[in-house]
Amino acid sequence: MSEKEKKTQEPSPMAWILAHAGEGKGAYIASVLFAVMGVLCQIIPYVCASRIIVKLMEGSRDMGEYLSLFFRMAAGWVLRVFLHSVSTTLSHRATFKALANIRRLCMDKLVRLPLGAVQERPSGTWKNIIMERIDSLETTLAHIIPEFTSNLLGSLVLFVMVWMIDWRMALFSLLSLPLGFLFFMGMFIGYEENYKKTVEATSDLNNVSVEYIYGIEVIKVFGRLKGAYERFAKAARVNAESYIGWMRSSNFYFCFAYNIMPATMLAVLPAGCFFVMKGSLTPAELVNIIILSVAMIIPITTCLTYTDDMAVLGTVTSQIREILEAKEMERPAKGEDNASGDMTIKLEDVHFSYKDTEVLHGINMTIKDGSFVALAGPSGSGKSTIARLIASLWDVDEGKVTIGGRDIRAIPQEEYADMIAYVSQDNYLFNETVRENIRLGDPGASDEEVINAAKACGCHDFITELENGYDTVCGSGGGHLSGGEKQRICIARAMLKNAPVVILDEATAYTDPESEAEIQKAVATLIKGKTLIVIAHRLSTIKNADTIFVVKDGMIEEEGTHESLMAKGGLYKTMYDAHMAVKDSDTERRIAE
Numbered sequence: 001m002s003e004k005e006k007k008t009q010e011p012s013p014m015a016w017i018l019a020h021a022g023e024g025k026g027a028y029i030a031s032v033l034f035a036v037m038g039v040l041c042q043i044i045p046y047v048c049a050s051r052i053i054v055k056l057m058e059g060s061r062d063m064g065e066y067l068s069l070f071f072r073m074a075a076g077w078v079l080r081v082f083l084h085s086v087s088t089t090l091s092h093r094a095t096f097k098a099l100a101n102i103r104r105l106c107m108d109k110l111v112r113l114p115l116g117a118v119q120e121r122p123s124g125t126w127k128n129i130i131m132e133r134i135d136s137l138e139t140t141l142a143h144i145i146p147e148f149t150s151n152l153l154g155s156l157v158l159f160v161m162v163w164m165i166d167w168r169m170a171l172f173s174l175l176s177l178p179l180g181f182l183f184f185m186g187m188f189i190g191y192e193e194n195y196k197k198t199v200e201a202t203s204d205l206n207n208v209s210v211e212y213i214y215g216i217e218v219i220k221v222f223g224r225l226k227g228a229y230e231r232f233a234k235a236a237r238v239n240a241e242s243y244i245g246w247m248r249s250s251n252f253y254f255c256f257a258y259n260i261m262p263a264t265m266l267a268v269l270p271a272g273c274f275f276v277m278k279g280s281l282t283p284a285e286l287v288n289i290i291i292l293s294v295a296m297i298i299p300i301t302t303c304l305t306y307t308d309d310m311a312v313l314g315t316v317t318s319q320i321r322e323i324l325e326a327k328e329m330e331r332p333a334k335g336e337d338n339a340s341g342d343m344t345i346k347l348e349d350v351h352f353s354y355k356d357t358e359v360l361h362g363i364n365m366t367i368k369d370g371s372f373v374a375l376a377g378p379s380g381s382g383k384s385t386i387a388r389l390i391a392s393l394w395d396v397d398e399g400k401v402t403i404g405g406r407d408i409r410a411i412p413q414e415e416y417a418d419m420i421a422y423v424s425q426d427n428y429l430f431n432e433t434v435r436e437n438i439r440l441g442d443p444g445a446s447d448e449e450v451i452n453a454a455k456a457c458g459c460h461d462f463i464t465e466l467e468n469g470y471d472t473v474c475g476s477g478g479g480h481l482s483g484g485e486k487q488r489i490c491i492a493r494a495m496l497k498n499a500p501v502v503i504l505d506e507a508t509a510y511t512d513p514e515s516e517a518e519i520q521k522a523v524a525t526l527i528k529g530k531t532l533i534v535i536a537h538r539l540s541t542i543k544n545a546d547t548i549f550v551v552k553d554g555m556i557e558e559e560g561t562h563e564s565l566m567a568k569g570g571l572y573k574t575m576y577d578a579h580m581a582v583k584d585s586d587t588e589r590r591i592a593e
Contacts, residue, residue, distance in 0.1 A: 013310075017141060022101045024094030030147050031091035035146035038083030039154035039299065040191065044076025046295040053291075054284040087146045095141040099134055105324055106130050112328040112413070114303040115353060115393040120343070124210035128203060129323065133316045140309040148306055151299035158296035165285050165292075172271040173264050173293035177300070184304065186253035190309075194246040199315060201239040208235040221269075262301055264293045329395050330409045331416075336415025342404040343369040343419070343500050343531055345390060351398035352385060359385055360554045362399070367547075369404075372532045374542035376572060377551035383535045387505045390533065391422040403501075421499035424513045425506040425535075427490040429478030434463055435470040437489055441496035453496040499533045539572075539579045548572065 011019065018025060048069045055065065107130070110118060118126070163170040212232045275281035345367040352360040360382050367373045367390075375383040388394050389401055392408050400407050406588060408416055421441070429437045438450045445453075451470070454460045462485060466472040478486040494502060536542050543562045550558040550565065550572045558570050565572040 011316045014145070016317055016321065017098060017102075017137075020102050021094060021098040024097035024101075027090045027094035027097070031087045031094060031146040032149050034083050034087035034090065035150035038080045038087060039150040039534055040157065041076045041080040041083060043154065043158060043295060044079075045073040046291050048073040048076070050288040050291040050483065052246075053287050056123055057283060057287070057490065063416055087150075088142065091146045092138075092142045095138055098141065099137060102320060103130060103134055106134075107321065109324055109326070109328075112331070113326060114329055115388060117326060120355065122207045122210070124207035125203060127210065128206040129319050132206070133319060137313060137316055139540070140306075141314050142545050144306050144309055144313070148303055151302045155296050155299040155303075158299075160290050162289055162292050165289055166281055168352065169268065169272060169281070169286075169289045169293075173289070173296060175267035176260055176263045176297075180257050183253045183257035183260060187257065188249045189253075190249070194242075194249075195311060195315070197242045198239075198246065201235075201242040205235045205239040208232050208239035219279045250462070257304075258301065261304075262297045264297050265290070268293050283543070286438045329392070329413070331413045332410060333412060336406070336410075344401045344404060345501070345531065345533075347386070347389070347399070348402070350386075350389065350396050350401065352389060352394065353397050358397075358554070360389075363554075363556060365549060365559075367531060367533060370529055370531055371532070371546040372544065374545040374548045375533070375535045375551055376539060376542065376548055376575065377557070378575075381551040382554040384505050385554075387422075387503050387533060387535055390501075391420050392416050393422075419499055420501050421494035421497040422495045422503045422504065423490050423505065424486075427478065427483075429474040429481070429486055429489060431473065431476045433468075433471045433473055434466065434489060437474055438493045438496055442498065443495040445496055450496065453492045454489075457488055457492040457495055459485075459492050462488075499530070501533070503533045505535045506537055539576045550575075 018028065021028060030500050052066060052069050055062075055069075060066075086267055110126075159170060159173070162173055208231060212229075220396060239312075272281060272286040272289060276286055278285055293433060339575065345365075347365040350360055350363040351358060363382075363386060365386070377383050385394075389396060392401075392413070395409065400409070402408065403416075403419065405409070430440075435447065435450055439445050441453070442449070445471075451460065463470055463472075472480070474480055474486075474489075478489075481489070482500055491504070494504075534542055534545070542548060545562065547559060548562060548565060549556055550570070551573060558572055560568070562576075566576065
């Protein structure tokens with residue numbers, strides 16, 4: 001199927017939104033009905049006004065009839081305001097439900113996407129789409145659905161009323177529309193290019209803003225305030241100019257379109273007067289036509305004001321659909337039980353690519369159930385990628401990863417997540433208390449179990465010294481704690497999970513030697529009977545591993561125990577000797593101090 005045919009078969013943005021409105025769909029229908037009734041009530045004052053003028057022209061002095069018409073005018077206006085308020089309330093409620101549902105779908109989708117698909121976009125882009133861009137639909141949806149529909153219907157009713165009086169005058173009342181539309185279409189010259197510029201400029205500004213805020217510490221430490229601010233200021237300037245330039249180029253067409261289109265009298269008055277003089281139209285009918293034609297054009301111009309909103313709706317829904325229709329990780333809803341209970345992990349001819357660059361080239365690896373395995377190798381060799389594939393954060397391109405003989409792609413995501421406790425080098429804590437961040441490992445754990453896990457990982461002492469102890473809020477991303485403190489809390493969280501497989505991806509990278517020794521001792525106690533996979537930059541910490549896999553350029557260079565690899569004299573020995581030389585140098589420096 002061609003791209004053009006695919007787009008033709010895709011539902012319109014409005015139809016797509018309504019399909020995801022959930023419970024709000026009924027409220028939208030009710031909103032449209034109330035809006036239509038409101039527009040019909042809006043016509044009543046115009047009809048009454050024309051009758052009053054006709055009565056005055058006829059010389060009527062019946063005050064009772066005038067008062068009756070004034071009362072109807074007031075009643076029509078009050079009803080219109082009331083019905084419009086009800087319609088708007090219903091449409092806003094429906095919109096909030098629809099947007100909440102769409103946002104939930106996006107957040108649920110993120111969990112099912114490969115980590116690479118999430119990380120290849122800046123966090124500011126995800127935030128912009130899921131928060132700001134979805135929020136931007138609120139005004140559009142809350143007003144377009146009821147008001148666009150009702151205003152079109154209102155204009156049609158008024159046109160029919162004029163047609164019933166005199167079909168010729170009905171056609172004359174529309175003459176200003178084609179000319180106004182010509183100028184209106186002029187506003188769309190270069191629309192796609194201009195709109196694309198504004199979207200890109202807004203997205204870039206959002207990304208730069210997030211980067212500027214998150215990197216302010218580094219910016220201040222290295223004295224790069226001016227350079228960083230200039231980049232932010234440039235993005236803000238480009239963003240503003242993209243809108244200002246577009247509006248400036250549209251001003252001429254905008255002014256003429258919105259002045260000519262409502263000018264129905266340019267055709268109605270000359271034609272009406274001519275027909276009155278010829279006797280084919282009465283003065284009373286002309287008065288009715290004048291008032292109704294003026295009323296008819298207002299709803300049409302109101303509908304035209306929603307054109308930009310419709311364009312925004314199309315752009316935002318395409319961004320949302322791009323997320324929701326992205327390829328997910330292959331996981332079933334239900335899987336077969338592992339009757340044997342064996343947790344042996346195997347990587348069989350595994351290939352993996354970041355975008356178009358392959359980084360793992362046919363990895364074969366066996367990690368026996370209950371063993372202690374370490375991955376070593378130069379930076380960028382693919383160690384963390386292997387760990388993430390085992391943790392099911394990505395899917396392999398070729399080959400397979402199995403656990404207990406089952407392809408992990410055949411295991412439900414939640415079931416597999418229960419098997420793995422993963423602590424990465426990029427630790428993250430939520431803006432919750434220390435207690436709740438640890439409890440994420442086991443939401444059903446008691447406070448005592450949380451504290452015991454913290455004690456086992458050597459966290460208890462420093463936690464009790466915090467301002468509010470275990471009730472201290474960690475801050476966004478754990479910003480209120482040091483890097484070493486965050487790592488130790490994340491390890492405690494992983495240990496509380498009590499999963500049969502534990503993966504530590506350089507999880508002690510930011511801890512001091514004393515804390516690392518304490519953590520290593522705690523980990524050794526807590527992982528009894530479990531499979532432990534460690535990626536460590538300090539090779540002295542993995543000497544006791546059952547098997548060490550040395551990774552280089554996305555391939556297994558060597559494997560064996562510490563002693564066998566040292567005896568082999570290959571890459572591992574070179575790296576270990578270099579590590580020990582640095583360690584000895586550091587020890588001598590400390591003694592000298």
